[in-house]
Amino acid sequence: TSEGKAVSRMNAVAHGLLSSQTILPGEDKRKLTDFGDRLRSSLSPEGELESLLADRIISCAWRLRRLGLIESEVFQEGTEKYGHDAKGSGWGYSFGHKQDSFAKLSRYEAGIERSLYRALHELQRLQAERKGVNVPAPMVVDVEVSNNGQAA
Numbered sequence: 033t034s035e036g037k038a039v040s041r042m043n044a045v046a047h048g049l050l051s052s053q054t055i056l057p058g059e060d061k062r063k064l065t066d067f068g069d070r071l072r073s074s075l076s077p078e079g080e081l082e083s084l085l086a087d088r089i090i091s092c093a094w095r096l097r098r099l100g101l102i103e104s105e106v107f108q109e110g111t112e113k114y115g116h117d118a119k120g121s122g123w124g125y126s127f128g129h130k131q132d133s134f135a136k137l138s139r140y141e142a143g144i145e146r147s148l149y150r151a152l153h154e155l156q157r158l159q160a161e162r163k164g165v166n167v168p169a170p171m172v173v174d175v176e177v178s179n180n181g182q183a184a
Contacts, residue, residue, distance in 0.1 A: 055094075064094055075155060078162065085155040092148035099141050106133050 055064050068090040077086040153170065160167045 059098075067094065076159075077155065078159075082155055082158055085151045085158070088151040089148055089155065092144050092151065095144050096141065096148070099137060099144065103134070103137050106137070 055061050068087075071090050071093060072086050075082075075086045075089065077083045157167045157170075
């Protein structure tokens with residue numbers, strides 16, 4: 033049924049950091065819309081590709097805000113034995129209180145930030161090119177580290 037599909041599409045959403053959905057149950061869609069409008073105004077995208085990059089930036093920035101909430105909930109030792117409290121979303125529950133919870137959160141944060149900055153830099157590059165500034169393509173650098181910690 034369509035109701036069953038609507039429910040099952042959220043089955044894999046535990047903490048929402050990797051969700052394909054930007055807005056999750058319990059979040060205020062109006063806040064995301066207002067946040068997105070302010071960011072979009074600041075980014076001033078023109079055309080479809082720049083708008084796509086602006087959307088990516090907004091989504092990543094929203095997820096970073098969510099990550100702060102989750103980190104706080106994990107840190108609070110799961111008020112009411114990992115359940116929802118009056119102020120929390122309960123998403124921190126999905127991380128439990130294993131020793132590696134903060135390490136996982138840190139990895140998620142780093143990945144989301146990389147995605148945000150990649151989109152931001154590409155948007156800035158496209159906007160500069162549109163204004164006639166010749167911008168070189170991004171450079172990729174490989175770094176190897178030997179066993180003694182010295183760069184190779």
